Amino acid sequence: MTQTIVAGLEPPYYTAVFTSVRPDHPEGYGETLDRMKELVQDVPGFLGYESARTPGGVGITVAYFRDLEALNAWRDHAEHRAAKKHGREHWYERYCVHIGRVEQSYGFERDDRDD
Template sequence: MSQSPTLVSGLEPPYYTAVFTSVRPDHPEGYGETLERMHARVQDVPGFLGYESARTPGGIGITVAYFRDLESLHAWRDDAEHRAAKQYGREHWYERYSVHIGRVEDSYHHER
């Protein structure tokens, strides 16, 4: 039996989201290793609250990262290794992407 996906819930607003939407091939060379490294690295950013990610078979991906405040989100944005990975991604992996930053004022969840 497979385990249910985990969703980020129970966060006390206000907090911030970085929504990253992208188009890229399904298995670009070196992507998985870099992704693992970035997932491990963001865990060390004070104020990082979690993330959720989904990808369609056609190459569209959406990742939502949650941060306590703008300072922690900016710390991740400005992280040198993260910046290098973003630059490499622009040059080699992503056909296109968008980033949307938002402040969450209200949040709720349901679990059956």
């Protein structure tokens, strides 16, 4: 699970929202996840990601990409495709991917500094 949120991106950009159901600690998942995190960093146009998982196995990862070309490059990456295939065969009970174009983005951060 990520402890920070992606902020300060200038729209437009694209999101890939990956929602899944899987057991909490499937064999080999952590190593594959670490490898995917490493590989996606090298995709030109990758902007970051956020991820969370419930104890019951529902997980959501939101990845941010500058454009559809970057998102498609990640979708089509050979190792990523192999990991997706393995995940369908061994880890995931089900998943869904939603692709969206972000037109507007804003946020809030509490400022607890003593001035």
